[in-house]
Amino acid sequence: MDLFLQRIFDGLSNGATYALIAMALVMIFKATTLINFAQGEFAMFGGFIVLVLATEQGLPMWIAVIVGMLISAVLAAGIERTLIRPFDPADHLPLVIITLGLFLAINAIAGIVWRFDPRAFPELFPSGKAMSIAGATLSWYTVFTMITILVVAGGLTLLLNKTKVGLAFRAVSSNLESSELVGIKVGPTLQFGWAIAAAVGTLGVSVFVASPFRQLEPQVMVTGLIFAVSAAALGGLDSLGGAILGGLAIGLVQSIAVPYLGVPTELSLLAAVVVLLLVLLFKPSGLFGTPQVERV
Amino acid sequence: MTDRLLDVKNLHAGYGPIAVLHGLDFHVSEGEIVVILGANGAGKTTTLRAVSGMIDRTGSIELAGKSIASAKAPDLVRAGVAHVPQGRGTLPELSVEDNLRVGAYIRNDNEIDADIEQWFQAYPVLGERKNQRAGSLSGGEQQMLAVARALMSRPTLLLLDEPSLGLAPIIVADLFERFAEINKELGTTMLVVEQNAQLALGIADRGYVIESGEMFAEGPAGELINDDAIRRAYLGV
Numbered sequence: 374m375d376l377f378l379q380r381i382f383d384g385l386s387n388g389a390t391y392a393l394i395a396m397a398l399v400m401i402f403k404a405t406t407l408i409n410f411a412q413g414e415f416a417m418f419g420g421f422i423v424l425v426l427a428t429e430q431g432l433p434m435w436i437a438v439i440v441g442m443l444i445s446a447v448l449a450a451g452i453e454r455t456l457i458r459p460f461d462p463a464d465h466l467p468l469v470i471i472t473l474g475l476f477l478a479i480n481a482i483a484g485i486v487w488r489f490d491p492r493a494f495p496e497l498f499p500s501g502k503a504m505s506i507a508g509a510t511l512s513w514y515t516v517f518t519m520i521t522i523l524v525v526a527g528g529l530t531l532l533l534n535k536t537k538v539g540l541a542f543r544a545v546s547s548n549l550e551s552s553e554l555v556g557i558k559v560g561p562t563l564q565f566g567w568a569i570a571a572a573v574g575t576l577g578v579s580v581f582v583a584s585p586f587r588q589l590e591p592q593v594m595v596t597g598l599i600f601a602v603s604a605a606a607l608g609g610l611d612s613l614g615g616a617i618l619g620g621l622a623i624g625l626v627q628s629i630a631v632p633y634l635g636v637p638t639e640l641s642l643l644a645a646v647v648v649l650l651l652v653l654l655f656k657p658s659g660l661f662g663t664p665q666v667e668r669v
Numbered sequence: 670m671t672d673r674l675l676d677v678k679n680l681h682a683g684y685g686p687i688a689v690l691h692g693l694d695f696h697v698s699e700g701e702i703v704v705i706l707g708a709n710g711a712g713k714t715t716t717l718r719a720v721s722g723m724i725d726r727t728g729s730i731e732l733a734g735k736s737i738a739s740a741k742a743p744d745l746v747r748a749g750v751a752h753v754p755q756g757r758g759t760l761p762e763l764s765v766e767d768n769l770r771v772g773a774y775i776r777n778d779n780e781i782d783a784d785i786e787q788w789f790q791a792y793p794v795l796g797e798r799k800n801q802r803a804g805s806l807s808g809g810e811q812q813m814l815a816v817a818r819a820l821m822s823r824p825t826l827l828l829l830d831e832p833s834l835g836l837a838p839i840i841v842a843d844l845f846e847r848f849a850e851i852n853k854e855l856g857t858t859m860l861v862v863e864q865n866a867q868l869a870l871g872i873a874d875r876g877y878v879i880e881s882g883e884m885f886a887e888g889p890a891g892e893l894i895n896d897d898a899i900r901r902a903y904l905g906v
Contacts, residue, residue, distance in 0.1 A: 537774070544771045547760040554721070554758060555822065556746035556775040663762065 375508030380628045382515050386584070388624020389518035393525060393577030394594070394601035395608065395616035397570040400529070403546045403611045404566040407468050411475035412574055413598030418479050419445035419575025420494070420582060420589050421487050427495050434495050438579050442572035449571030453564045462549070462563070483591040491590040497583035518580050522620075525573060526613055538565055546611075596642050600627070603645040606652050609662020618660065623648060674699045674826055674858050675720070675732055682719035682726035689715040690882045692728070697826065702852050702859045704873040704890070706866050712882040713862040714755055717828045720860070721745055721752040732826065747775050751824035755831050758815040761804030765795050768803045768814055772821030781821075788817045809840035813847070820857065827851075829861045833868065841865060845872050870894045 394416060401409045409415075423441035426432045432440065452475065460467050498517035502510045533539040544552040545562045552559060581597070582589040604623045608615025623645055631641045658664040675697040683689040689712045697703045707713050719726035722742040730738040732748055740748065752758070760768055769788055773781045789796030794810055795817065803814055812832055819827060829848070833841040849872040851857055863869035870876055870890040878886040878899055886899055893899055 540767060540771050541774065543763055543767070544760050544774075547762040548758075550723070550754060551758045551760050552771075553723070553742040554746065554752050554754065555771050555818070556743045557771075558743050 377629075378507055378509035380632065381625065382509060382511050384625035384628030385621055386512075386515040386518050386624070387627060388604075388621035389515075389522050390577050390581035390597065390620075391600045391604045391623050392522045392617045392620025393580065394574055394597060395604040395620045396522075396525060396529065396613055397574040397577065398601060398605045399608070399611060399613055399616045400566050400570040400573065402605070404542060404563050405462055405468075407462075407465060407472070408602060408605075408610075409567075409570070410469070410472040410598065411479060412570065413594030413601065414476050414479035414483075415445060415449055415571045416574030416578040417589075417591060417594045418448075418483055419571065420578035420593070421483055423575065423579050424492060424494055424589055434497055438497065438576060441579070442575045445575040446568035446572040450564050450568040453567040454560075457567070458560050458564070462559075480591050480595070487591065489591055491588035494579075494582040494587070494589045496585065497579060500585060514584055521576070521580055522617055525576065526617055529569070529573070529613055532569070538562070542566060599642060600624075600645045603649040603652075606649055607659055609659030611663055612659070612661035615659055615661035672698045673731075674701075675730075675860065677720065677731075678729040680716070680719055680726060680728040680730065682715055682724055684715075684724065688882070690719065690726075693879065693882070693884055695877050695884070695887070697858055697860050700852075700856055700858055701874045702848070702861065702872055704861045704863055704866075704869040704876045705879060706863060706869065706876055706893075707879040707885075709864075710881075711879045713879065714830055715882075716879070717752060717830050717860070717862055718754075721750055721828055723752070723754075746822055746824075749823075749825035750828065751819035751822050751826070752828040753812075753815045753819045753830060753832065755834060757808070757811040759803040759806075759811050759818065761802060763803055764800050765803055765806070765814060766799040768818050769795075769821050772818035775822055784821060788821075792817065809836050809844065812836065812844060816848075816851075820851065820855070825858060827857050827859045829859060831862055831864060833863060833865045841868060845869070848872055867894070 394413060397412050397416070398408060401407060419441050422444050423437050426440055427434050427437035456471055457468065499513045501513060503513045503516050504511050533543060541557045541562045542565060544555070544557055545559055549559060578594060581587060582593060600623050601620070604619035605616050607622060608619030626644045626648055627641050631638070631644050636644065652659060673696045677696065678694050680690050680693040681688065693716060705713050705716060715724070718724045720730060722740050722745045726738065728738065730736065732750065737745060737748060760771060763771065766785060769785045770781065773784065789799065792813055795814060798806065803811060806814060832844055836844070845868045848859065852859055861869055861873065870893055873890040876888065876890050876893045877884060878893070886893065
């Protein structure tokens with residue numbers, strides 16, 4: 374029983390990071406119906422910026438995270454402007470290839486600048502255990518990762534539903550032409566989505582590697598992205614709440630189903646892919662996604 | 670001719686290598702309702718899209734004396750042109766209220782909420798369903814919402830692209846009555862593209878008939894509706 378509970382806690386804290394990256398994916402998917410395959414690498418790069426700010430520039434950790442989020446938002450906005458916007462948003466294949474290219478390029482640049490050796494990342498949350506429940510340890514790390522995803526989801530929901538730029542973003546997600554006809558400039562609105570997504574991703578990686586059991590390295594998000602894509606697909610790709618539940622579910626599948634089904638740890642990535650496959654087969658719109666229905 | 674709100678001369682436009690409009694001349698005076706008639710494929714929709722900056726075009730287009738020939742759609746909204754595209758220009762995933770709110774996107778005044786409230790009172794069905802997705806409304810309700818959404822930007826010129834498309838005749842008649850009311854009460858100038866010539870000419874001051882991207886006839890609505898050649902060829906009566 375205590376082992377089972379422990380696995381649930383571990384699964385939730387892993388799932389929180391998948392949820393954050395999944396929310397970043399959802400922000401871009403909502404606006405463009407495009408999956409940004411470089412989202413994990415954006416996040417990894419942001420994580421290194423945070424590390425540099427904290428260890429080399431001596432900023433307090435949370436300030437470093439916030440400044441790192443801002444810097445990665447500006448970088449993503451620049452990438453959107455130069456590499457994404459020149460292409461027709463309705464033609465997905467070139468854009469997907471560009472995001473795959475960005476995936477490789479950002480990974481390589483991070484390797485050149487910071488080397489491929491893992492680096493210790495300063496702690497973001499208080500260490501130690503918050504409480505013991507039936508012999509299982511609930512760490513402060515798990516508690517705070519859960520709080521973080523709730524704060525981010527709440528913040529994004531407010532941003533989308535209560536601000537003018539959020540309204541423009543939702544309008545562009547719904548109908549490009551009608552958005553232009555009310556005076557919305559589509560390019561800058563999508564750029565806003567890329568910037569927000571990059572900031573959320575940077576926070577996601579910072580939280581992930583702030584675990585005492587993990588380190589930051591250029592490959593840190595390569596498999597994480599697959600978990601996050603599965604999480605976003607499970608949640609419905611256009612739902613922030615779905616991304617959270619999807620992320621936590623994938624984390625739990627990884628930490629519970631894998632050991633109990635006797636799957637070797639090396640194959641835990643497979644669990645995510647199996648979930649992705651099942652979603653695509655049986656519920657392509659995910660748990661909370663908007664089904665594509667058109668009035669004719 | 671200072672009362673010409675919209676003055677278009679030698680308008681050419683098309684899609685890629687395909688030229689659709691071959692030099693159209695027309696104008697809309699302040700406060701008028703002008704209708705552009707024509708068969709399928711005559712270039713009616715292209716004309717509106719060219720005016721509102723949705724597609725590339727050449728020629729002279731002046732709005733209240735200022736050239737708008739190179740302006741893009743989002744800038745034209747700021748200049749006072751609102752375009753209701755063919756097939757309902759709503760944002761289906763957004764709520765009815767958000768559709769109206771986004772219609773006022775270019776405005777920064779504090780009367781937006783009051784204007785939304787006014788539309789809810791004028792069309793109670795929109796008020797009753799303000800939290801529903803616009804896509805769940807009926808065709809006629811969506812068309813009315815699209816018009817209200819366009820008017821939320823407080824335009825001087827409203828472009829309507831086949832508002833009757835796909836709607837039951839009784840709903841269309843009601844819709845056109847409301848257009849006439851809006852024209853009278855708000856003083857909004859309107860350029861309407863229609864296939865339903867009878868109804869459109871019924872509320873219009875003047876009309877143009879285009880054929881294969883060229884001007885075929887023009888005149889006061891009352892004359893067009895009684896011109897035998899036009900009646901036979903274009904009005905289907």
